[in-house]
Amino acid sequence: MSMKKFIVFLLVFLTACLPAAQEPQVVLPQFLPTATAYIDSSSYPTAEVALAEPNQTASGIDIRLDRVWVEGKDVNANVCFSLPDTSDWSIWAASLTYGETVLQEYGTTLASLQEPVDGQIGVRCDTLTFVVPPDADLSNATIVIDSIAATPREGDYCDLYMPKIQQALLERGIGIMLECVDVNGALTMQIVSKPPEMTQEQAEQIVYSDEFFSVAGPWTFPFDLAQ
DSSP, rough: OOHHHHHHHHHHHHHHHHOOOOOOHHHHSSOOOOOOOOOOOOSEEEEEEESSSSSEETTTTTEEEEEEEEEEEEEEEEEEOSSSSSSSSEEEHHHEEEETTTEEEEEEEEEEEEOBBBTOOOEEEEEEEEOOOTTTTTTEEEEEEEEEEEEEEHHHHHIIHHHHHHHHHOOOTTTEEEEEEETTTHHHHHEEEEEESSSSHHHHHHOOOOGGGGEEEEEEEEEEOOO
C-alpha cells in the first residue's frame, strides 16, 4: 500500500470512530402550571321561600319578614317594621343562623319608607343580605332581628327623647334632672342636676345610653330553604 492510500484510509477510519454530534436536548417541565378555575355565578343555586309565620310582634313593634331567597352567595330577606316615631329608625342588630354557624354581619338596602302622618303608623322596609358559602345548608335556618334603633337628629332630644329618658330615670331612682335650654337659638337637652357622687361623664353615659334610642326584640323567623 502506498503512503498516499494509507493516509486516506487512516482519515476515513478516524472519521468513522468519532462520536456523532449531539442534538440539543429539549427538557419538558414535569408539571404544567394549573389554571385558576373560573366559577360562574350562575352555577350557584337560586331559590326562594315564603315564611309560614312572617309576622312577629315584640316590644310593641310589628316586624314582617315575608320572603327569603338565596341568589348566588347572598341570602336576602325582605324586612318591614313599624316606626315608633318620626326618628330615623333602622335595623340595629340581626343574625342568620344555619347549622352551627351564626352570621352577624349583613348589609341593608332601603326598599321603601312610609313616614308617620296624620296619626298613622309609619313603615320602613329593608332588604337584609347575608353572604354564605355555596354549600351552606339552609334547610333549618333562622333569621333573628335583635333590635331596631334610631340615630337622634337635631331637635329630637327635646322633642322626642327627653320625656322618655326623664321618666326612666325617675322610675329607677336615679337623681338626674334634665331640661331643654336655649343654646345659641336652639333648644338643647342638658343635665341640670345629678347626685354629688356621680361624675358628669357617668351621668352622660346614663342619659345617652343606646337603650333610649333602640327597641329590643327579638323577632325570630325560622325558614327552610333546602336546595
